[in-house]
Amino acid sequence: MFFSLNNNCATKGLFLICVLLSYVVCGQNNYERFVDSADNHIDESSIKALAFLDSIPQPIHHYIEGRVADYYSIKALIHDDFNETAKVYQSNILALKYAEVEENYEVAGASSLDIFSNLYFVKRDSTANIYLEKAKEYYSKGNYKNGLLEIEQVRAYIKFLDSEFGACNDLIFEHLDDYKNVKDDAYYYMFALYMLTSNYIYLDDLDDAHKYYKTFKSLIEDPTIVPYNFQSFEATINVCFADVFYEKKQIDSTFHYLDLASKNRKSMGEDTIESYFTINADVHKYTGNIEGARAYLDSLIIFEKKMLKNIVDASLHINNTLLNAESELKIESKNKFYFGVFGVVLIFILISVSLVYFLFNKKQKLKLNHLNTQAESLSYLKNNNEKLTVKVQGLEDYINSLKNQVKSIASIEDVAVQKDKIKEFYKNLYLNSSTILDEGKNHLELVDDFNIDFFKSLKKSYPNLNDSDIIICYYIFIGFKNKEIAVFLNTTVRAIESKRYRISKKMKLDKQETTLTEFLKDTFIDT
Secondary structure (H helix, E strand, O other): OOOOHHHHHHHHHHHHHHHHHHHHHHOOOOOHHHHHHHHHHOOOOHHHHHHHHHOOOOOHHHOOOOOHHHHHHHHHHHHHHOOOHHHHHHHHHHHHHHHHHHOOHHHHHHHHHHHHHHHHHHOOOOOHHHHHHHHHHHHHHHOOHHHHHHHHHHHHHHHHHOOOHHHHHHHHHOOHHHHHOOOOOOHHHHHHHHHHHHHHHHOOOHHHHHHHHHHHHOOOOOOOOOHHHHHHHHHHHHHHHHHHHHHOOOHHHHHHHHHHHHOOHHHOOHHHHHHHHHHHHHHHHHOOOHHHHHHHHHHHHHHHHHHHHHHHHHHHHHHHHHHHHHHHHHHHHHHHHHHHHHHHHHHHHHHHHHHHOHHHHHHHHHHHHHHHHHHHHHHHHHHHHHHHHHHHHHHHHHHHHHHHHHHHHHOOOOHHHHHHHHHHHHHHHHHHHHHHOOOOOOHHHHHHHOOOHHHHHHHHHOOOOOHHHHHHHHHHHOOOOHHHHHHHOOOOHHHHHHHHHHHHHHHOOOOOOOOHHHHHHHHOOOO
């Protein structure tokens, strides 16, 4: 983990002892109970869930026959909570493999869908569709209706992202009533209505767009919908309406929808904010309000520069953190070496004394075990130090390349050309920055190796936050967008939005007074 490693290990160790004691008391053959216990504890504590799974002897398929798919499915959730992307993918592959053998169709469908999301939305791999078809096949065999609906909505969303609005509508209408009938999770229906409204706006069918927008707004009081998600979709729809009416030069309607969108300003995504500023600047210029247009253009330029600066600053911050950590690690490694030498001498003395003082034998064994643990820790630190040196050199080269690109863009005098270069630079940085690291990791995962002040301060102030909450707070703190965080954590934008909402609730923030982003930057600026 990226913070309090020793505390987490100690907690896990104590809990594992309790698990083993319960195993001795309750019987020696029912290891399947550990899988059930891990499943019951996964929402409460991933560390506890992992302790149950680790208590199952190897090879696990000899001891939990018929439950191996569940084992790896829970492992994938644990690794996701720890932001271990490569291990999530590996666990899903193994879960799918054993689910096929055990005919556990719900796990097989869920694992296939997770693999598809990783391959298609993150890596844009054309082989992803194979796993989407597998998910449908397994959900059908298991008669898992919500899973089948999720697959159909994924198909529609793919068309939506590809701007095939008519085709997207056709796919949505095939299952619109089914989405509506999922009473325990209205997100299905809300997301479908959002896509329908947006599609009809883009298709210039405003009558149908208003029709589905009205239905969309009727869901505002639904308790199963996260308010942040609703407000974000609503703001995007209003900005789309404003764009269409401006193209028709219906200025009053343009201002009307821009005003509606501004009410959800704090819930807007970055893409929506950019469109909001651009349309405002254009419509003010069209009406002769040059000062107003200039103000929105300045806001747009500041916004884009801020996004660029946040990314560059985040990369520089990570680079400095790595360098400082390397220096501290060298000092600690040196100290550990002397402790190790001292330990060897002490062990020799203890062994010699134990031959004379037989009564102290048990006490000497305890000390010996403690010193062996120190020696293992020293070996671990040395190995990490060697790996860290390679990572830091790669990241230094990468940062130097970024600086050169930023200088080049800054020298461009044509604002329009400069704006396009900034967008291109931002896109390339967003999609390709992880290539400097080992396959399966991105550059932000390097922070997991260090005990950074931000993590310690946040954990101390809000002990109810779990590890996944804290790493998301860190990405928000350094200025990353929801879509970027979703890519780095190998999950969906919807999952990040929901997690942001739950984090705000845990922190007891009032969104009318301050956003999560503003709160983190104001509160932890000194870290």
